[in-house]
Structures are given as structure tokens and as C-alpha cells.
Amino acid sequence: MESKKIYLSSPHMSDEGYEMEYVKEAFDTNWIAPLGPNVNGFENEFAAKIGSKAAAALSSGTGAIHLALKASGVGKGDIVFCQSLTFSATANPIIYQDAIPVFIDSNYETWNMCPKALEKAFEKYPEVKAVIVVHLYGLSADMDEIVELCKKHNVVLIEDAAESLGTYYKGKHTGTFGKYGIFSFNGNKIITTSGGGMLVSDDEERIEKVRFWATQSRDTARHYQHSELGFNYRMSNVVAGIGRGQLKVLEQRVAKKKYIFEFYKRELGDLEGVEFMPVNEWNEPNYWLSCMILSGKVKPIDIMEALEKENIESRPVWKPMHMQPFFAEYDYVGSDVAEELFKNGVCLPSDTKMMDEDLERICEIIKELWK
Ligand SMILES: *Cc1c(COP(=O)(O)O)cnc(C)c1O
Numbered sequence: 001m002e003s004k005k006i007y008l009s010s011p012h013m014s015d016e017g018y019e020m021e022y023v024k025e026a027f028d029t030n031w032i033a034p035l036g037p038n039v040n041g042f043e044n045e046f047a048a049k050i051g052s053k054a055a056a057a058l059s060s061g062t063g064a065i066h067l068a069l070k071a072s073g074v075g076k077g078d079i080v081f082c083q084s085l086t087f088s089a090t091a092n093p094i095i096y097q098d099a100i101p102v103f104i105d106s107n108y109e110t111w112n113m114c115p116k117a118l119e120k121a122f123e124k125y126p127e128v129k130a131v132i133v134v135h136l137y138g139l140s141a142d143m144d145e146i147v148e149l150c151k152k153h154n155v156v157l158i159e160d161a162a163e164s165l166g167t168y169y170k171g172k173h174t175g176t177f178g179k180y181g182i183f184s185f186n187g188n189k190i191i192t193t194s195g196g197g198m199l200v201s202d203d204e205e206r207i208e209k210v211r212f213w214a215t216q217s218r219d220t221a222r223h224y225q226h227s228e229l230g231f232n233y234r235m236s237n238v239v240a241g242i243g244r245g246q247l248k249v250l251e252q253r254v255a256k257k258k259y260i261f262e263f264y265k266r267e268l269g270d271l272e273g274v275e276f277m278p279v280n281e282w283n284e285p286n287y288w289l290s291c292m293i294l295s296g297k298v299k300p301i302d303i304m305e306a307l308e309k310e311n312i313e314s315r316p317v318w319k320p321m322h323m324q325p326f327f328a329e330y331d332y333v334g335s336d337v338a339e340e341l342f343k344n345g346v347c348l349p350s351d352t353k354m355m356d357e358d359l360e361r362i363c364e365i366i367k368e369l370w371k
Contacts, residue, residue: 003310003311004311004358005311005312005313006311006312006313006349006351006354006358006362007313007349007351008188008289008313008314008315008347008349008350008351009188009189009190009288009289009349009350009351009352010187010188010351010353011187011188011192011194012253012351012352012353013245013246014245014246014248014249014252016248016249017245018244018245018246018248018249019241019242019244019245019246020245021245022038022041022240022241022242022244022245023238023241023242023245025037025038025241026038026237026238026241027238031237032236032237032238035215035234035237036237036240037237038237038238038240038241038243038244039057039234039235039236039237039240041240041244042057042235042240042241042243042244042247043055043056043057043198045244045247046183046198046200046243046247047200049173049247049250050165050173050175050176050181050200051172051173051176052173052175052176052181052200052201052202053201053202053203053204054200054201054202054203054204054207054208055198055199055200055207056198056199056200056207056210056211056214057196057197057198057234057235057240057243058196058197058198058199058210058214058233058234058235059195059196059197059232059233059234059235060184060186060195060196060197060233061089061160061162061182061183061184061185061186061196061197061198062089062092062093062184062197063197063214063231063233064182064183064184064197064198064199065089065090065093065132065158065160065182066093066096066097066231066233067199067210067213067214067231067233068158068180068182068199069093069094069096069097069099069130069158070097070213071180071199071201071206071209071210072129072130072156072158072179072180073129073156074094074097074099074129074130075097075098075099076097076098076099077098077099077100078097078099078100078129078130079099079100079101079102079125079127079128079129080094080099080100080101080102080128080129080130080131080132081101081102081103081104081118081121081125081128081130081131081132082094082101082102082103082104082131082132082321083103083104083106083112083113083132083133083134083136083141083160084103084104084105084106084320084321084322084323084332084334084338085105085106085111085112085134085136085317085318085320085321085337085338085341085342086134086136086160086318086320086321087162087318088321088324088326089162089184090132090134090160090162090321091103091132091321091327094132099129100330101321101327101330102121102124102125102128102330102331102332102333103320103321103322103327103330103331103332103333103334104117104118104121104332104333104334105117105332105333105334105335105336105337105338106334106337106338106341107142107337108278108337108341109142109278109280110139110140110141110142110278110280110283111136111137111139111277111278111341112133112134112135112136112139112140112141112142113133113134113141113142113146114334114337115142115145115146115149117333117334117335118131118146118149118333119149120333120334121333122149122153122155124331124333126153128153128155129155129156130155130156130157130158131146131150131155131156131157131158131178132158132159132160133146133157133158133159133160133178134159134160134162134163135159135160135161135163135164135167135174135175136163136164136318137163137277137285137287137288137289137291137347138163138164138166138167138190138257138285138286138287138288138289139164139167139277139278139279139283139285140164140167140168140169140174140282140283140285141159141169143169143170143174143177144170146177147177147178150178156178156179156180157177157178157179157180158178158179158180158181158182159174159175159176159177159178159180159181159182160182161174161175161181161182161183162182162183162184162186162189162197163184163189163190163288163289164285164286164288165183165189165190165191165250165286166190166250166251166253166254166286167283167284167285167286168283168284169282169283169284170282171284175200176200176202179201179203180199180200180201180206181199181200181201182197182198182199182200183197183198183200184196184197185197185198185243185246189288190250190253190254190257190286190288191243191246191247191249191250191253192242192246193235193239193240193242193243193246194239194242195239196235196239196240196243197235211234212228213228213229213230213231213233214231214232214233214234215230215232215234216230216231216232217229217230217231218230253286253352254286254287256352257286257287257288257290257350257352258285258287260287260290260350260352260354260359261276261287261290261350263356263359263363264276264290264292264348264359264363267359267363267367268292268363268366268367271296271298271366271367271370272296272297272370273294273295273296273297273298274292274293274294274296275292275293275294275295276290276291276292277290277291277292277293287350288350289347289348289350290347290348290350291317291345291346291347291348292345292346292348293317293340293341293344293345293346294344294345294346295344298369298370299344300316300343300344300345300346302369303346303348303366303369304316304346306365306366306368306369307349307362307365307366310361310365312349312362312365313349314346314347314348314349315346315347316342316345316346316347317341317342317344317345317346317347318342319342320338320339320342322338323339323342348362349362
């Protein structure tokens with residue numbers, strides 16, 4: 001008999017049924033699309049939760065990065081520094097804007113953008129227009145250093161916080177340090193709306209402008225008039241209803257993700273060559289995925305294959321952008337940290353619906369590889 005499938009991280013609606021209440025309200029009032037009270041509600045509740053002045057609900061995190069770049073004035077031929085160790089959705093919008101990415105290495109202390117590499121990049125490309133830093137797996141980047149460097153060089157900082165909703169750096173929510181922060185509600189993120197994104201900023205005027213671009217840039221006129229390029233990037237009222245419900249269980253999800261991480265660390269932390277992702281004293285992660293790096297005989301592929309045989313999902317750490325065929329022509333500043341993390345890293349199943357018996361089973365399968 002095939003054993004029960006365990007996912008890396010899958011949608012988890014609230015036991016209380018919060019999402020259905022908001023969605024039902026949208027149906028009952030026939031307020032399905034496009035905008036509506038759930039969209040406004042979700043934006044306001046989200047901004048309040050993370051401590052940002054304004055938020056625009058969009059159809060994806062990728063769309064949010066795209067409009068953050070546009071709002072930063074990034075256009076044709078401009079240089080944008082982008083963390084190399086990330087998902088391709090961080091970098092693709094740079095190309096949508098006809099701009100030029102320069103990829104930046106990570107450090108072992110944070111797994112995110114290395115401030116030293118960033119400083120070198122500023123020396124090499126003083127004309128840079130914007131910087132995109134990522135908070136991978138819910139670990140925060142070294143924000144004091146990165147904010148300081150961007151200020152010194154007078155460059156816009158964009159935070160890709162797609163994986164870090166619920167993560168704090170020195171008590172302040174990730175995504176609120178830069179001029180713009182973006183979040184994702186894709187199916188495998190810590191909370192989900194089935195698909196969606198949020199762009200946040202303390203600049204309310206810029207957020208208003210983002211909403212305008214995201215609804216096809218329609219000028220105020222009875223006829224359809226456009227004086228700017230438009231996008232169809234707005235979140236629907238039904239989707240926003242799911243988001244409002246999910247937001248209520250964010251703390252529950254973070255608590256469970258942390259429990260999962262600590263369970264693995266306790267059970268697997270002493271195995272030879274195992275090192276878990278770094279949790280710094282200034283970092284309160286959301287533990288979106290539990291990841292570790294291996295330096296001994298057992299390789300990530302051994303763990304992934306052993307788990308796959310048991311119908312359990314796991315995955316390598318992101319393959320850096322400077323190693324991707326599509327981005328091969330672009331420059332890279334740093335050494336081999338991102339590459340080493342990719343080669344030696346593995347993301348363990350981090351689904352919040354797992355029971356202790358699931359976690360025990362996973363740990364047994366992994367420990368077997370050391371025997
Ligand atoms: C998921 C993710 C995105 C993209 O978000 P979507 O909502 O799927 O478009 C961007 N960056 C990172 C780091 C992500 O993990």
C-alpha cells in the first residue's frame with residue numbers, strides 16, 4: 001500500500017473556517033470581481049499586521065516585484081542588484097522592465113545577500129538603480145548593513161519577502177525596511193489565497209499609483225483613456241477574502257513551522273555533517289521551510305531519494321540565478337557561497353498539517369542513511 005503523501009508545504013485553511021465567511025460574503029453580495037470590500041479589508045489588515053502605512057493587493061508576488069521596480073523608476077538599460085540565491089521570480093521582473101540584473105552572492109551567516117559582496121558591487125556599478133534583497137525560507141537578511149549601504153549610495157531598496165511573512169528582524173517585520181516590500185500568497189507559502197501578492201510601502205502616494213497601473217492605468221474619464229502603460233495585476237474580491245481569513249491564522253502557522261524546525265533539529269542535529277539553517281539572535285524567522293546543509297558522506301540527493309520512495313516531498317535549496325542558463329550573460333559579484341548552499345542544501349518537508357508521527361517517520365528514514 002502506498003503511504004500517505006507528505007508535502008513540502010501545502011495550503012492549510014483555518015480550522016475555524018474564517019476564509020469561507022469572507023468568501024461567502026462576497027458570493028452573497030455578488031461581489032465576486034473585480035475589487036470590493038475584501039480587497040480593501042485585506043490591504044488594511046495586512047498593512048496593520050506588518051506595520052506598513054499602505055499596501056496594494058495584486059494577482060501575484062511576481063507582479064508585485066514588477067510594479068515595485070516600475071515604482072522605483074527602473075527602466076530600459078538600468079542596473080539592478082539582485083540576490084543570486086533565490087527563486088527566479090525575484091529576477092524575472094528585472095527583465096520585464098528591460099533592465100540589467102547583476103547578481104550578488106549570499107553569506108553563511110544569513111544565507112541571504114552578503115553585505116561585503118553588495119559593497120563590492122556598488123564600487124563596480126555606481127550607477128545602479130535598485131537593489132532586491134530576499135529573505136529566503138523565512139530567514140531575514142542582514143538588514144542593518146544592507147539598509148545602510150543602500151542609503152549611503154542613495155539607491156532604492158526592494159525586499160522580496162515572499163517567503164518571510166511572519167519573520168521579524170530586531171523586532172521589525174521583514175518587508176518594511178526598504179522603500180518597497182513584496183509578499184506572495186502562492187499555494188506553498190506560509191499563508192495562501194490560492195495565488196496572489198502584496199506590495200507594501202510607507203509611501204501612500206506610490207501605492208496609489210501602483211493600484212492605478214495594476215488596473216490598466218485608466219485615467220479619470222468617462223471614456224477609456226490611457227496616458228500610461230497599464231497592467232492587469234489586481235487581486236479579486238474572492239481571493240482577498242481567502243487572504244483575510246488566512247491572515248488570522250498566521251501566528252498559528254508560524255508556531256507550527258517553528259515546532260517542525262525544532263523537531264528536526266533535535267532529532268537530526270547531531271548527525272555527522274548536518275548543519276541547520278542559521279537562526280541569528282536578531283532574527284525571529286517564520287521557519288517557512290526547514291533546511292539543512294550536509295558536509296559528510298550523506299548527500300542531499302540521498303535524502304531526497306529516500307523520502308521520495310516513501311511518497312514524501314523534499315527539495316534542493318534554490319539554484320542560484322547566476323548559474324541559470326537564462327541569466328548566464330549577466331554579471332555576478334561574490335564567491336561560491338550561494339553555489340555551495342545549492343549543492344549541499346536540502347529543504348525538508350515543512351507542511352503544517354503534519355502530525356508528530358509523520359515527523360518521526362521522516363526522521364527515521366533520514367537517520368537510516370547514517371547507519
Ligand atoms: C514565491 C516567490 C515569489 C513569487 O511569488 P508568486 O506569488 O508565486 O508570483 C518571488 N520570490 C520568492 C523568493 C518566492 O519564493
